[in-house]
Ligand SMILES: [Ca+2]
């Protein structure tokens with residue numbers, strides 16, 4: 335190991351040495367042992383043995399790979415500990431010291447907090463070197479905020495910085511949002527957030543002093559996140575599954591997410607005249623169901639209960655919603671909610687919602703290959719029916735401009751079924767799947783495309 339160099343990564347360094355024996359070991363070294371004056375910002379080491387030097391076989395330099403920094407956290411970790419696996423630290427201490435490219439590994443178990451966990455604005459990774467918070471192995475960390483008061487500043491995990499990748503956690507019970515994102519380019523992946531006392535996950539500006547959309551949170555990705563049973567106990571009118579609203583910038587994406595049993599809406603992209611238009615949000619491959627009450631019955635007359643609520647205060651924003659499903663929400667499946675713009679809706683399926691499956695009373699919306707069946711009220715579809723490809727529920731039947739008719743026989747099953755897997759992906763099985771022989775198969779645009787969503 336005589337020519338090995340150690341990259342400096344703050345408090346500790348983990349190196350994996352490929353031993354001449356063919357095995358490998360992982361070493362955690364305190365920073366005091368790290369050589370920290372030989373590397374650039376990347377911390378990446380390259381080592382090449384001098385070509386002219388001849389090593390004896392047992393002395394030959396083996397490739398040395400500097401693994402990224404690893405900091406270990408456990409429910410009973412102490413902030414004074416170095417954050418090794420044998421001496422784990424706290425989540426707050428690890429967040430404060432992790433370097434770009436480094437990972438905070440959370441051991442399994444319940445972490446009890448009575449105050450928010452905050453990633454400050456000046457604490458960021460970079461495009462090539464995210465800061466990661468992840469479970470250790472297959473362990474299950476739970477961030478539990480039930481001890482917080484019910485108050486708007488009592489959020490769970492607040493991400494004000496940029497380039498953080500948070501995955502594999504459960505976040506529950508916060509006094510306000512379970513997760514709040516005010517920064518840019520963050521990735522939240524395979525997280526479950528529930529029983530918070532406002533929306534499960536919200537993306538909005540981190541400071542009310544930021545009045546310009548250029549400073550609002552942008553380009554965040556929310557992937558395979560499950561937000562459910564969120565309920566604001568004062569009036570039950572605010573807790574959505576996903577609130578991407580009020581002051582959110584461009585480029586934010588929800589992919590393969592589930593919003594269910596939230597007191598207010600599944601998704602809420604509300605805008606207000608005081609703050610104006612927000613950036614366009616993309617939602618795809620996602621489902622919203624049973625919103626408008628929690629699974630244990632919390633609901634008020636002010637609980638809206640839309641699956642996908644796509645506007646507010648008559649402000650135009652051209653959101654994109656594709657290959658997503660709404661069913662059995664208390665109110666509408668998909669609604670413009672006064673957004674008079676040009677929302678693009680492609681290959682969505684909406685079934686058995688309390689009011690309209692699609693409620694778009696005004697605007698120049700563009701509808702392509704959407705499928706509505708058996709709603710509580712007729713659809714409203716202001717905008718363009720691209721290539722007559724949409725099947726709408728109107729006057730108690732589902733038809734389209736080309737004469738297609740949807741009936742129970744078009745579906746393999748109309749018995750709700752959602753299975754969520756360990757990686758956060760989900761399956762509807764046969765539920766809402768088009769039956770072999772359905773005339774909706776291949777009848778969309780372009781030719782050969784199905785009408786409605788195709789879910790795993
Ligand atoms: Ca509401």
Ligand SMILES: [Ca+2]
Pocket residue numbers: 566567568569570571572573
């Ligand atoms: Ca409220």
Ligand SMILES: [Ca+2]
Pocket residue numbers: 571572573574598599602638
């Ligand atoms: Ca709402």
Ligand SMILES: [Ca+2]
Pocket residue numbers: 738739740741744772773774
């Ligand atoms: Ca049919």
